[in-house]
Amino acid sequence: MRSLGNLEGAIMDRVWSWQRPASVRDVLEDLRRDRSIAYTTVMTVMDTLHKKGLLRRHSSGKAYVYEPTTSHEAYSAALMQEALAAGGNQAVTLIHFLERLTPAELSALEEARARVARKDRSE
Template sequence: MAFNLRFRFSPTKDGLVKVLGPLETEIMQILWQEGSSTVKKVHRKLAQQRDIAYTTVMTTMSRLADKGVLNRERDGLAYVYTPVISEDEFVNLVVRQVLDGLLDDYSDTAISYMVDYLAKNNPAELRRLQREISQRLNGTK
């Protein structure tokens, strides 16, 4: 299944807020947990945590549908929103798109930085990467 989701990458943010806004992330977390929902139900859940306008939630969910992250189907007077892909699929897609962009344009720098970063911050992952590369070169994976 191929997705062409549109998002902006903000590397200084945390978690999914790197690619979705804070409210978009909260809404997606609710929908990934619930499976599907209406604006009314999502608003009710968000309103338990903070003061937020119904129209703000409605607009944000509509924009998520426009971005291709949510599917929107009419059910009577309301729309039911369903995630197009799971959270894991979304994370994998974002990682692929970000790394593809970096490796396409800045391959040497990106690879050198990744190796240096892993050596300094996560040597176990660097060893895992080394094993993965060896397996690929030997055709065993």
């Protein structure tokens, strides 16, 4: 899984945050608040995201409506797992990662680990 390009990320951020199906026109209008961009450019990138498996689509009249296939958090977790696998020595990679965490990030990590431990005990 590759990380997203700038426009891909901007599109996915919108689709993830809306939590509803979105047309190319919906995304285009929102993107145009920040930049000048063509309909065909947004359509092409959304089609690419569909082909990559990040968006699913279905027909709605003459156009497609898109929605994410996974949450933003699940996508980020997959990227993190891929980076860990590619980092060589996983223990050393994790040490470097942990050394860079802010106190708030470390707290979130500890809470996540506690949740996983509770889930494991309940199964």
